[in-house]
Amino acid sequence: MSVFTAAADQSVCRDNSGALPVLGRDVTVPLVTGGEVTYAALDYAASAPALQRVWDDVAAYAPYYGSVHRGAGYLSQLSTDLFENARGAVADFLGCRADDQVVFTRSTTDSLNLLARVLPADCQVFVFETEHHASLLPWQDAKVTYLNAPRTPRQAVETLERALADRDPHGPALVCVTGASNVTGELWPVRELAAAAHAHGARIVIDAAQLAPHHPVDIRDLDVDWVAFSGHKLYAPFGSGVLAGRADWLRTAEPYLAGGGASRKVTRRADGGVAVEWHESAARHEAGSPNVIGAYSIASACRALTEAGWDGLVAREQHLIAQVRAGLAEVPQVKVLSLFGDDAPRVGVISFVVEGWNSSHFAAALSAEYGIGVRDGLFCAHPLVRTLLGSDPQTQGECGAPEAAPGEKSLNAIRVSFGAGTPDEHVERFVRAVKELVTVGAKWTYRTQEGRCVPAA
Numbered sequence: 001m002s003v004f005t006a007a008a009d010q011s012v013c014r015d016n017s018g019a020l021p022v023l024g025r026d027v028t029v030p031l032v033t034g035g036e037v038t039y040a041a042l043d044y045a046a047s048a049p050a051l052q053r054v055w056d057d058v059a060a061y062a063p064y065y066g067s068v069h070r071g072a073g074y075l076s077q078l079s080t081d082l083f084e085n086a087r088g089a090v091a092d093f094l095g096c097r098a099d100d101q102v103v104f105t106r107s108t109t110d111s112l113n114l115l116a117r118v119l120p121a122d123c124q125v126f127v128f129e130t131e132h133h134a135s136l137l138p139w140q141d142a143k144v145t146y147l148n149a150p151r152t153p154r155q156a157v158e159t160l161e162r163a164l165a166d167r168d169p170h171g172p173a174l175v176c177v178t179g180a181s182n183v184t185g186e187l188w189p190v191r192e193l194a195a196a197a198h199a200h201g202a203r204i205v206i207d208a209a210q211l212a213p214h215h216p217v218d219i220r221d222l223d224v225d226w227v228a229f230s231g232h233k234l235y236a237p238f239g240s241g242v243l244a245g246r247a248d249w250l251r252t253a254e255p256y257l258a259g260g261g262a263s264r265k266v267t268r269r270a271d272g273g274v275a276v277e278w279h280e281s282a283a284r285h286e287a288g289s290p291n292v293i294g295a296y297s298i299a300s301a302c303r304a305l306t307e308a309g310w311d312g313l314v315a316r317e318q319h320l321i322a323q324v325r326a327g328l329a330e331v332p333q334v335k336v337l338s339l340f341g342d343d344a345p346r347v348g349v350i351s352f353v354v355e356g357w358n359s360s361h362f363a364a365a366l367s368a369e370y371g372i373g374v375r376d377g378l379f380c381a382h383p384l385v386r387t388l389l390g391s392d393p394q395t396q397g398e399c400g401a402p403e404a405a406p407g408e409k410s411l412n413a414i415r416v417s418f419g420a421g422t423p424d425e426h427v428e429r430f431v432r433a434v435k436e437l438v439t440v441g442a443k444w445t446y447r448t449q450e451g452r453c454v455p456a457a
Helices: 052-064 074-094 108-117 153-165 190-199 248-252 292-308 310-329 359-370 382-389 424-440
Strands: 028-030 036-038 101-105 124-128 143-147 173-178 203-207 226-230 241-245 263-268 274-278 334-336 349-354 375-377 413-417 446-449 452-455
Touching: 052 074, 052 292, 074 101, 074 241, 074 292, 101 108, 101 292, 108 203, 108 226, 108 241, 124 153, 143 153, 153 173, 153 190, 173 190, 190 203, 292 310, 310 334, 310 349, 310 424, 349 359, 349 382, 349 424, 359 375, 359 413, 359 424, 359 446, 359 452, 382 413
Parallel strands: 124 143, 124 173, 173 203, 203 226
Antiparallel strands: 028 036, 101 241, 226 241, 263 274, 334 349, 349 413, 375 413, 446 452
């Protein structure tokens, strides 16, 4: 199609373990005990490394960079074509309906805040306390009903049905729910929740930040109204996201941001003011010069995952999940956090606590002594983690580690997460390291510095 699409035409390669090539796979990091080791990136739930294929596509396009929708020059026209084709690629990836809109945003958080801004007057919002803050908090200007954490998928559907049936008045309503938990990795019954929402005259948006990188997401098959996700969790660089779905609320609301690109026509009024005619397309909510590279990188990731084949990607990830869960099950001091139980389907996100260990201390030791990067804290899902830990819901906490020294009790957990770019060796090293830390202990001493546990000098 164009001179820079050669990288996109290449087939998706895998390494010897079946993992997709990602940036940083050969990075080495120093160990406090001496020497270096290849870094094991096991924090995919926060940000997945960019696929090498995506990076190559972006690098091929970079010399042809131009501002979209605004220029007659070749590079501007080429960039505009690429930007709009990216929108189409995302629509295909999500199985969008013919009249759906794909709006490019900065992230899942930005997408859901955009949706919160376009809600009809008197719209009621229903959201489970188990949500990531990106989908828990944007609805502050609406009438919000927060639903208690369910303990089974069936209970989730029943809880929602009761709440929707009891709402008064029966005006517009929106249900917001995760597709896969960023804490437990468990898949939520999206199709059943969508059916319950629609049966009661409500719409539903899915926070697919943790679902889209691990499973196919089809708007029509799931029968949801909107899907939101982030590029940086879908193996693309930072700074881009998507809100895709029904266009009517988006078309009738005031633009999310006012400015160039969102406006179709601006004129002076007789009274000296300014009259604006806004676009009705996705551009209505994309004011300013858009993140062309971000949109293109998301589209590239969508194509790469589709071409790699979901069946193989899911099967390999389930194998890694089984390895991690089996390894942790061999350590009695480890408690894996779960809402729906051991048999619940899940993606490669597992959170746990270790008896006798401060979670920040344990995560610091994994990094400093084994070169393994995991996450510790409340994972920007404070109510859910506190529910799973059985702690006081009023206890203060941060997304990172609280002020707790090694050995002291902490109100946070450890999260290991992985995906299409994770080599087998990273998972095997993690399991060995957990067992060694629990049975032998840390080889180094650690101290608390600005709320984090770090190796002592």
